[in-house]
Amino acid sequence: MKLKKLTRDIDFMDKVEELSGQSLNSCIQCGTCAAGCPFVEDMEILPERVFKHITLGNIDKVLEHNTMWICAACYTCSVRCPRDIDIAKIMEAVRQVVLRANIDMVDVDEIDNMEELPQLAVVGCFRKETG
Amino acid sequence: MEKSHLYYPGCTMKTKASDYEDSAMKVMEKLGEPLIEMEDWYCCGAVQSLTEDDIMHQIAPIRTMCCAQEQGEDEIVTLCDMCYNVLRQANDRMKENEDDLETMNEFLDEDPDYDGGVEVYHLFHILEGMKEEIEDAVENPLEDMVVAPYYGCMLLRPDNVAIDETEDPEIMEGILELLGLEVLENPKRTECCGSYHTVNRSDIVEKRVEDIVSHAVKEGAEAIVLSCPLCQFNLDFNQRATEFDVPVFYITELMALSFGLDIEMKKHKIDPRSLLKEKGILE
Numbered sequence: 001m002k003l004k005k006l007t008r009d010i011d012f013m014d015k016v017e018e019l020s021g022q023s024l025n026s027c028i029q030c031g032t033c034a035a036g037c038p039f040v041e042d043m044e045i046l047p048e049r050v051f052k053h054i055t056l057g058n059i060d061k062v063l064e065h066n067t068m069w070i071c072a073a074c075y076t077c078s079v080r081c082p083r084d085i086d087i088a089k090i091m092e093a094v095r096q097v098v099l100r101a102n103i104d105m106v107d108v109d110e111i112d113n114m115e116e117l118p119q120l121a122v123v124g125c126f127r128k129e130t131g
Numbered sequence: 132m133e134k135s136h137l138y139y140p141g142c143t144m145k146t147k148a149s150d151y152e153d154s155a156m157k158v159m160e161k162l163g164e165p166l167i168e169m170e171d172w173y174c175c176g177a178v179q180s181l182t183e184d185d186i187m188h189q190i191a192p193i194r195t196m197c198c199a200q201e202q203g204e205d206e207i208v209t210l211c212d213m214c215y216n217v218l219r220q221a222n223d224r225m226k227e228n229e230d231d232l233e234t235m236n237e238f239l240d241e242d243p244d245y246d247g248g249v250e251v252y253h254l255f256h257i258l259e260g261m262k263e264e265i266e267d268a269v270e271n272p273l274e275d276m277v278v279a280p281y282y283g284c285m286l287l288r289p290d291n292v293a294i295d296e297t298e299d300p301e302i303m304e305g306i307l308e309l310l311g312l313e314v315l316e317n318p319k320r321t322e323c324c325g326s327y328h329t330v331n332r333s334d335i336v337e338k339r340v341e342d343i344v345s346h347a348v349k350e351g352a353e354a355i356v357l358s359c360p361l362c363q364f365n366l367d368f369n370q371r372a373t374e375f376d377v378p379v380f381y382i383t384e385l386m387a388l389s390f391g392l393d394i395e396m397k398k399h400k401i402d403p404r405s406l407l408k409e410k411g412i413l414e
Binding site: 018019020021038039041042070072073074075076078079086088089092093096106110111116117118119120121122123124125127128129 | 141142143146147148174176177178179180181182183184185188211213214284288289290297298321322323325326327328329330331332335338339342360361364368
């Protein structure tokens, strides 16, 4: 049997753990996070799959999907995780890896109803989606 | 001396959520514990920054704590759920982590240093202890109206800042019943409304709103009641994408109406007046 050599980025996992203060290896892939997530239908891969990719060092698999951007940090998964992993912090850490590379996910010029929006929505969006 | 509360408004209360501030001020005045706005304050940042190394985004909330300290106060009260959540999380982080507090004080040019002695409360914390006063203030019980309480996220999660049981809160129900309302069990009352996605992913918010409102209506709700300006905007404004037309009240608006107070109700997209007239609450 021929084994394929995989490219793995363990530094990515270290970075996410450092930023989030959470241990990714604690995840038992039970799916409680996905089961309770109100945004899961818009996520391209489920949260626990994101964690698995991070522990395997598959950085591209994490970053090419939209899961961390669909997460709105509602903390439902964080309060329900049976392993006490603060999942919202992991999603934030993954977002920050991207944003700190000067990649923004929202462009002020593309918001056409700015005057209609309440201030806290705009502040919140720019805090979560720009670096 | 009359008891009062040091009030932190935040960025939205003076404009888009002025109906909330207007009614809350009048209600607390009537209850004998008025809200007195802080002499100085800063925008909280709306969402909490969750990375371990990010002290920078804790600065604005802690500057606000310094403002309270400067005024000689040790408590502040918010009306906005997001302000409550962010101020409370940032403040707790400083109280629990000496190194973070030291770093913060080194950076801040405020004098004296923040001593970690201010507590952050939400209006619900105050109202919970005033049930007798509320009962006594009700002049026009809001009978025959069925409402669905909606908590959303920021009052209940993460659990270390929750104002009540994370999965089964009752604070709001307890107050609404005192007003004479029929309060139903709203199955989606703790689910997120879509939050800041309203800025650039309104499709996501519309799905959340459809889900939340349809379940409330199925249970028999004639109105939804809440306390967060962003939830109010999302559930009110985004119902236009659904088949529903359910008024979305701030809890203090219903309190004010039951107390016989005149309130503005100027910013609602779905005008609540026809429902209130139908119920004999407004003429």
